[in-house]
Each structure stands twice: as C-alpha cells, then as structure tokens.
Amino acid sequence: MKKHNFSAGPSILAPEVLEKASQAVLNFEGKGLSLIEISHRSPEFVTVINEARALVLELLDLKDKGYAALFLQGGASMEFIRVAFNLLNTNGKAGYVNTGTWANNAQNEAAFLGEVAEIASSKDKNYSYIPKNISIPSDLDYLHLTSNNTIYGTQFQSFPVTDVPLVCDMSSDIFSRVLDFSQFDLIYAGAQKNIGASGTSLVVVKEEVLGKIDRAIPNIMNYQKHIERESMYHTPAVFAVYTCYLTLKWLKDLGGIPAIERRNIAKANLLYSEIDRNSLFEGTVQTEDRSLMNAVFVLNDKHLETAFDEFWQAENISGLKGHRTVGGYRASIYNAMPMESVQHLVTVMQHFEAKFG
Numbered sequence: 001m002k003k004h005n006f007s008a009g010p011s012i013l014a015p016e017v018l019e020k021a022s023q024a025v026l027n028f029e030g031k032g033l034s035l036i037e038i039s040h041r042s043p044e045f046v047t048v049i050n051e052a053r054a055l056v057l058e059l060l061d062l063k064d065k066g067y068a069a070l071f072l073q074g075g076a077s078m079e080f081i082r083v084a085f086n087l088l089n090t091n092g093k094a095g096y097v098n099t100g101t102w103a104n105n106a107q108n109e110a111a112f113l114g115e116v117a118e119i120a121s122s123k124d125k126n127y128s129y130i131p132k133n134i135s136i137p138s139d140l141d142y143l144h145l146t147s148n149n150t151i152y153g154t155q156f157q158s159f160p161v162t163d164v165p166l167v168c169d170m171s172s173d174i175f176s177r178v179l180d181f182s183q184f185d186l187i188y189a190g191a192q193k194n195i196g197a198s199g200t201s202l203v204v205v206k207e208e209v210l211g212k213i214d215r216a217i218p219n220i221m222n223y224q225k226h227i228e229r230e231s232m233y234h235t236p237a238v239f240a241v242y243t244c245y246l247t248l249k250w251l252k253d254l255g256g257i258p259a260i261e262r263r264n265i266a267k268a269n270l271l272y273s274e275i276d277r278n279s280l281f282e283g284t285v286q287t288e289d290r291s292l293m294n295a296v297f298v299l300n301d302k303h304l305e306t307a308f309d310e311f312w313q314a315e316n317i318s319g320l321k322g323h324r325t326v327g328g329y330r331a332s333i334y335n336a337m338p339m340e341s342v343q344h345l346v347t348v349m350q351h352f353e354a355k356f357g
C-alpha cells in the first residue's frame with residue numbers, strides 16, 4: 001500500500017503522472033524505445049518540451065505577454081547565481097528579503113557577483129513571519145523574494161508593489177494559488193515539489209528585462225541564449241521535463257490553478273484547524289503568514305516526540321519530520337497531495353491526543 005507522503009521535496013506526484021512516466025521509461029509512446037534513450041532533439045521530445053513550456057505560460061496566464069518559459073538544470077540553487085549574472089549590473093545593487101535559509105542562500109550567491117542589500121528580514125524571530133511594509137530603495141537592479149519558505153512554513157500573501165524588477169523564487173508554491181504572475185519579471189522554481197521530478201528547474205522570464213547590463217555572461221548562465229535555443233542550449237533533463245509536462249497536463253485537466261487553489265485551501269484549513277485545536281501540538285508560524293504548502297508544527301511536550309514518531313510511522317505516513325534546522329514536524333501538502341491523506345494525518349493526530357493527551 002502506498003504511503004501518505006508528506007515529504008518536502010522531492011515530493012508527491014499525481015498517481016497518473018507516475019504511471020505514465022514509468023510507462024514512458026519502458027516504451028515511449030509505443031515507439032519501442034525508452035523516453036530516456038532517445039535523442040532530446042527527436043521530434044517526440046521536442047514536442048514534449050515545447051508543449052510543457054506553452055502549458056506553463058497558459059496556466060500562469062502569461063501567454064502572449066512577453067514571457068519565455070525555460071526548463072534548465074542546476075536546480076533552484078543554480079538560479080540564485082544565474083539571476084545575478086543576468087540582472088545585476090557590475091556597479092549595480094540587488095535587494096533581498098531574507099525570509100529563511102533559501103532566501104539567504106540566494107542572497108549569498110548573488111553577492112559573488114556584486115552588491116546585495118538585505119532590505120528586510122524575519123531572522124529575529126527564527127523566520128516565523130513575513131516582513132511587512134518593506135521599504136524598497138528605487139536604485140535596485142532587482143528585488144528578490146521567496147514566495148514560500150519551505151523550511152519555516154511561511155508564505156507571502158501579497159507582494160510589494162514597486163517599479164524595481166521583481167524576481168521570485170517560487171520553488172515550493174508555484175502553480176498552487178491564483179496570483180497575478182505578471183507582477184513578476186522573473187520567476188524560478190526547482191521542479192521537485194509542485195512540477196515534477198528533480199533534475200530540472202523552471203524559469204519564467206519577461207524578455208524585456210534581459211540584455212540591459214554590461215556584464216559578460218557565460219552562455220550557460222545567459223537566459224537569452226537559452227531562449228534563443230528554445231530551452232535546448234544543451235541536453236535537457238529529459239525524464240524530469242517529461243514529468244513536468246505530465247504534471248502540467250494533469251493540472252490543466254483538473255481546472256488549472258483556480259481549481260487546485262480551492263483544494264489547497266481546503267487541505268490547509270483542515271490541517272491548521274487540527275493543529276490549533278489539538279492540545280498536544282502548536283503551530284510555529286504567525287497565523288496570517290501560514291503557508292498553504294508546508295504546515296510546520298511542534299509538540300508542546302518534547303518528551304512525546306519519540307512516541308509520536310513511532311505513532312505516525314506505524315500509520316503509513318512518511319516524510320513528516322521537520323527540517324533539521326527547525327525540528328518538530330512539517331507536513332508538505334503540495335498540489336498532488338490528496339485530501340484523504342491530510343484527513344488521515346488529522347485522524348492520526350486526534351488518536352495520538354486520545355492516547356497521550
């Protein structure tokens with residue numbers, strides 16, 4: 001029996017995506033060849049990557065609005081530095097909002113190439129909230145935000161309004177809620193949470209923000225090169241991109257982002273209500289900044305941790321441990337997580353309370 005998988009990433013994918021991807025590895029579209037042994041330039045794969053790129057723009061409502069979608073390699077971590085290569089001028093300055101480990105890593109990587117300013121931070125309270133009313137200097141080359149903080153379970157509910165180009169790491173909440181995505185000039189996300197298998201990252205960039213700096217950019221780091229080559233500058237992560245394609249089709253068939261948002265809100269409400277009601281647990285995040293994707297909570301009595309760990313593991317649950325830097329528990333309830341699994345976790349928490357409360 002398949003486990004209820006609350007892993008933060010790589011994480012749960014829709015059953016039909018796993019099914020079709022496995023089939024394609026054995027025999028891709030009945031061609032008698034595996035998806036991962038054909039040329040990435042074969043018409044079959046070119047169709048896959050092009051359709052995936054088109055679906056990204058369609059689902060984000062960015063079609064015909066001057067954006068390009070790319071599937072690149074190196075994970076979101078590569079984009080930390082690639083963003084700076086493309087947008088941070090040699091004598092320029094970039095602004096970063098420090099909402100946790102990944103936001104901080106993004107800032108530190110960009111600092112290899114130029115000046116970065118931390119314009120707001122929630123480090124003072126162990127990243128348990130999202131800084132509000134951020135004052136944004138007008139001389140920034142770009143402002144970088146992390147929409148959802150996977151480790152701490154905080155999420156921006158609205159974004160600063162500014163003339164400065166807005167760059168957003170959406171690794172753990174892309175395609176999960178309705179937003180005006182055109183407020184961002186560049187969005188990137190590692191695939192392995194809401195899009196597909198690890199090995200590729202999605203970059204969505206407004207083309208007019210590129211080509212404006214005087215820095216020499218190595219080809220592999222240059223978004224314009226990747227756009228010119230239609231995301232085929234070098235061999236793409238064929239299998240990972242295929243899983244993204246399948247997931248994007250799955251999402252479209254489901255009704256797109258509005259439909260998945262309704263499901264995500266219902267799942268998060270169910271889980272947070274239990275965290276708040278259950279006398280043994282408490283949430284760690286300021287209520288209005290709680291993430292729809294990663295619910296972080298702790299036991300009031302740490303002595304119960306071993307008992308709780310044994311309890312949920314015996315109930316066919318996987319991946320509930322909090323990040324090693326935070327401890328406690330984190331239930332990642334990404335797009336593909338069914339309501340039934342969240343209900344199961346809630347029931348397990350209730351049974352645990354009945355036994356140990």
Ligand SMILES: Cc1ncc(COP(=O)(O)O)c(C=O)c1O
Pocket residue numbers: 009074075076077078102146148149150151169170171172190191201
């Ligand atoms: C918000 C966020 N940004 C960046 C990363 C790093 O992604 P990658 O491992 O693809 O480099 C992660 C990984 O969990 C993340 O959650």
